[in-house]
Amino acid sequence: MxxxxxxxxxxxxxxxxxxxxxxxxxxxxxxxxxxxxxxxVRDKHRVLQYPEERREDLPVEKGGMLLNSYRGxxxxxxxxxxxxxxxxxxxxxxxxxxxxxxxxxxxxPWPDREKYPAKFDIDExxxxxxxxxxxxxxxxxxxxxxxxxxxxxxxxEMIFDKxxxxxxxxxxxxxxxx
Amino acid sequence: xxxxxxxxxxxxxxxxxxxxxxxxxxxxERKVAxxxxxxxxxxxxxxxxxxxxxxxxxxxxxxxxxxxxxxKFFVKEDYRPAGVDKILxxxxxxxxxxxxxxxxxxxxxxxxxQAERIISIPPGTANVQEQARRQLSQGDEIVGQPVPLGGGQxxxxxxYPFQIASLNIGVLYILAVLSLAVYGVVIGGWxxxxxxxxxxxxxxxxxxxxxxxxxxLAVLCIVVLFGTLDLGQLVExxxxxxxxxxxxxxxxxxxxxxxxxxxxxxxxxxxAPFDIAEAEQExxxxxxxxxSAMRFALFFLGEYAGMITTSxxxxxxxxxxxxxxxxxxPDALHPAVxxxxxxxxxxxxxxxxxxxxxxxxxxWVRWTLPRFRFDQLMxxxxxxxxxxxxxxxxxxxxVVFAFHGNTYTGLxxxxxxxxxxxxxxxxxxxxxxxxxxxxxxxTNRRVTVIGSRYAQTPLPNxx
Numbered sequence: 340m341x342x343x344x345x346x347x348x349x350x351x352x353x354x355x356x357x358x359x360x361x362x363x364x365x366x367x368x369x370x371x372x373x374x375x376x377x378x379x380v381r382d383k384h385r386v387l388q389y390p391e392e393r394r395e396d397l398p399v400e401k402g403g404m405l406l407n408s409y410r411g412x413x414x415x416x417x418x419x420x421x422x423x424x425x426x427x428x429x430x431x432x433x434x435x436x437x438x439x440x441x442x443x444x445x446x447x448p449w450p451d452r453e454k455y456p457a458k459f460d461i462d463e464x465x466x467x468x469x470x471x472x473x474x475x476x477x478x479x480x481x482x483x484x485x486x487x488x489x490x491x492x493x494x495x496e497m498i499f500d501k502x503x504x505x506x507x508x509x510x511x512x513x514x515x516x517x
Numbered sequence: 518x519x520x521x522x523x524x525x526x527x528x529x530x531x532x533x534x535x536x537x538x539x540x541x542x543x544x545x546e547r548k549v550a551x552x553x554x555x556x557x558x559x560x561x562x563x564x565x566x567x568x569x570x571x572x573x574x575x576x577x578x579x580x581x582x583x584x585x586x587x588x589k590f591f592v593k594e595d596y597r598p599a600g601v602d603k604i605l606x607x608x609x610x611x612x613x614x615x616x617x618x619x620x621x622x623x624x625x626x627x628x629x630x631q632a633e634r635i636i637s638i639p640p641g642t643a644n645v646q647e648q649a650r651r652q653l654s655q656g657d658e659i660v661g662q663p664v665p666l667g668g669g670q671x672x673x674x675x676x677y678p679f680q681i682a683s684l685n686i687g688v689l690y691i692l693a694v695l696s697l698a699v700y701g702v703v704i705g706g707w708x709x710x711x712x713x714x715x716x717x718x719x720x721x722x723x724x725x726x727x728x729x730x731x732x733x734l735a736v737l738c739i740v741v742l743f744g745t746l747d748l749g750q751l752v753e754x755x756x757x758x759x760x761x762x763x764x765x766x767x768x769x770x771x772x773x774x775x776x777x778x779x780x781x782x783x784x785x786x787x788x789a790p791f792d793i794a795e796a797e798q799e800x801x802x803x804x805x806x807x808x809s810a811m812r813f814a815l816f817f818l819g820e821y822a823g824m825i826t827t828s829x830x831x832x833x834x835x836x837x838x839x840x841x842x843x844x845x846x847p848d849a850l851h852p853a854v855x856x857x858x859x860x861x862x863x864x865x866x867x868x869x870x871x872x873x874x875x876x877x878x879x880x881w882v883r884w885t886l887p888r889f890r891f892d893q894l895m896x897x898x899x900x901x902x903x904x905x906x907x908x909x910x911x912x913x914x915x916v917v918f919a920f921h922g923n924t925y926t927g928l929x930x931x932x933x934x935x936x937x938x939x940x941x942x943x944x945x946x947x948x949x950x951x952x953x954x955x956x957x958x959x960t961n962r963r964v965t966v967i968g969s970r971y972a973q974t975p976l977p978n979x980x
Contacts, residue, residue, distance in 0.1 A: 375552040
């Protein structure tokens, strides 16, 4: 590398007024005052009051979010008779790259299948929401919903068991049919 | 009750007000910050804190936020890193607050109140005046002679200043005390046993020392004009009108001095664009990096209370203090003297509102301007502001001389106009001179490639 290879960018030369600072300072203060005026008087701000206003309620052009392809918390689907659809084949937990699905299979009480999950726990903190479980499932029992605001106060609380996953199904089935 | 000196009550109320205001200034600061950035700012915590029934769901535009913040500061762990100087580490935040608190003492809140009282003095007392003075509370000054009403009763007219301490060297006191505030910063930085904190402390010192000079000179411009250092009197002498409608505030006659002063108090308060002492990006918070919980809150308190004090001084010197049409006393020669207690309180309110306006300017500037680099900061002080304020001081002295010292009793319209003309003249002169002085050496010099780590090793045959 030679000196001639170096591209030298000079600082822009300050005009006499710029060197006196004040004119530019006043211009800057004018800009910020304009913004303050817009927010305080004309109520033109860029804030979403989150729990009350949600991005999915807005059109995409106005900063909204499309939920169609959003992968949120899981649910365990039920069949027409209200039984859990899962057949405890372990496909999802095998496919899971985060190893967050823990299933314990048991003999099925129903004649139409051999096994059913006695326990079905998903650690929602470990889950990376990739949707591989959904794709691996041969009976469309596990699905990812569009619910994204799940919270808990402890780690234990965030391990969702079978009843909770079924409850999520009940809550979301109207909005997102199977 | 009768013998509690009025300044004790004023001190209690003034300090209470200032301390409470500090909490709400922090809310205002956050609000201003968000408004500038097109946000809304904290607006969730009401005064019910989600606990108190009935009002627990009222948000009140975030009015409870400062109190919640304060509570958080109290219950947080007061962490002290290993290796700090324990005594200094504890002293520093307290020192900062102490300095600011005692500087509130000389603020002229409301002029002078004149009152009357009937006092009984046993007959045969030789020195009635002295006897009457003993029965009044401390700080009261008797005006004229006690009027005998018969039967050993006297009517005494007395005055007391509506401020905590009516020092006749008020301006000097303020300058002296405010420059002590840097000790809090330096001690905090030193005691933290952290190189960034220490650097922050050092920078604060250099900053304060540099800007103390133009600050003092700008104040001198006013002091020379009125021939007094008493803040109360400085305010009183601004309490009349020029050309009937223009209030005789110094900001109209000495705009350049006002700008100097405003810039200097920004530097003095260690706030943006002069906040190199705590520059987050380079010093990780500067002198208060190692502080947490209440100690940190005290530093914060010091900073904001300092803002209140310096803004109040600015108002007293340049915006006529409590002066407001309708609140001047009946006597044109002594407009500060009033017999009404309500008027005194209203004056204090006016004073405070003016102070809040200046504080808003502080915040407005902070969220507008980027921080100065250290050399730019020093250059602004030593090459810019000190010469300008010196020229301004000479100009003011010349005006005082030309008007034969008649400005001491208050600024007449002619003198004010002359000063204004001279201010503009000084500004133009500075523009002219600044174009003639050679430019400062470039600070970010380019290093040639040869010798740097990008250089190729030159071979003997030139290849």
